Amino acid sequence: MARGVGIGYRSQFTNTPELLLQHVDFLEYNQRPNLEAVQADLGPFLGKLPVVIHSINLSLGSVEPPAEQRVEALKRTADFVNASWVSEHLSYSRVGDIEIENFIALPYTDEAIEVASKHILDLQNFLGRPMIMENVTHHITWPVKQYSEAEFIKRVMLSADCGLLLDVTNLYLNSVVHKYDPIEYLKTIPRDRVVQLHLAGHTETDGELVDSHVGGIDPKVMELTEWVMDNTSCDAMIIERDNQLETFNDVLEDVALCRSVYQKYRGAMER
Amino acid sequence: MSLQQIQSLMLNLSIKPQLSNQLFADPSSVQASYDLADHELQAALQLQARDLEAFQTHVALKRLNRLAMPYVTRSLSLFSSSSRARLLREFVTIHEMKQNFWMQNIITFLDFLADKATGDKHGDLQREVIAFEKWVYESCRATDEEVSGTGLRVASRVRVATFQLPGELLIDGKFQEALPELFGTQGFVLAQWNGAEVDLYEIDSGYYDFLKQGIGRMFTSQELLVLAEGIAVRYEERTAHEMIEELYEAGILVTHGKEVKSWLEV
Ligand SMILES: [Fe+2]
């Protein structure tokens, strides 16, 4: 079972499997439909590190169900790596023949809860593994709401019987942009539903906060992380890095930072 | 089901900047086309125009970033961030993309940017950088003409070009410093398609002259030497032999056809 401090696998790590084995407790792998590619990437780690799968294109919040081919491919990958769990985003990005790469926040309404929950439940049954859903950054939300974002997430967790992949950086950025209290938000989420965290550095360009997945996790994000580790059953942290990344060495500092927080609340991992 | 209507409206808004203008200017037409109930239209009208613009820019930028960005990044970097956002929205309004069609639109986008370059010296600079990226994208993708016979030739998919900016600067694309002062400095670039992407190298005018004349032709070692000598004579720092040897070792000059002796042995 995945637990401890892990890293989102990136192609930049290909040549240094020994460093990953030495420094992280588990891997998060972005879904790829081609099993040969998965084997090539994860071969050195399978059986040595637990793996969780992160999916990005199922659009589980869309009224239309996710594309069958993609769901089947996800199951093949999850089975292949014996994923501890599978994650997706609590959002939508597809309608009819339009599909975008961004995650749009769902309207915080009962209807959206019902639609997303059904797709999550179906997927969870099909995969035969736990699903956890990630909170996304958003610039725009549907103006008529029945619930706050946190209350909405809580209701989806309960009706879909799924977990939360809490992206702490996303939560922090949203709380700044939309001016809400992140601790109030966290208090709303059932403590036993927070399964995994995402942590990453962010940037500010032209006065706008961007979840750019750079290095250097903000102290305010770490503060929220400490709250989560202190107040929930969460036992798994993943560092996401997509920029300022040449080799695994570039993430070592962030790994050490997360490990120190992890150990403070959960003790040292047996390695 | 109203969620369907909301999602349809939001996704269309995300890729159609003109639709947000229409929403505020002529709400009832949007209500009709998206089959919105009155309360849904009222909700849509509470969306902020500024937020929608930022949203559209994000969607366009993220899609561009997915695969196509490396081919246009230098050109885009010469526009201010607010004009970048405006230009992106304008481009996707003209070239609607229900899926991510940026890879099919690279040349069209570079031409679009060239049209938007200003009329002053900065505009000349922008146009030169855009011309460079267009050359990089186009040149090596065009297949070579068949060359028959045996001998030595420039490797396939090699192209050279010259620009009014130093080659190194164009290749690195780090334009922050000293760009205006350097405009007018002639730079020489070699590009080669490696099967997956284009490799770029800065060369000097000697290699440029040599390759410019050599590309697409078949040479005997003797002919090649004659060509190199004609050029090396103008560049005293190296001999014709050294020039050919360097290109041969770099795989830019290759033997073609059956059993060709290395030019060195001749
Ligand atoms: Fe994610």
Ligand SMILES: [Fe+2]
């Ligand atoms: Fe994330």
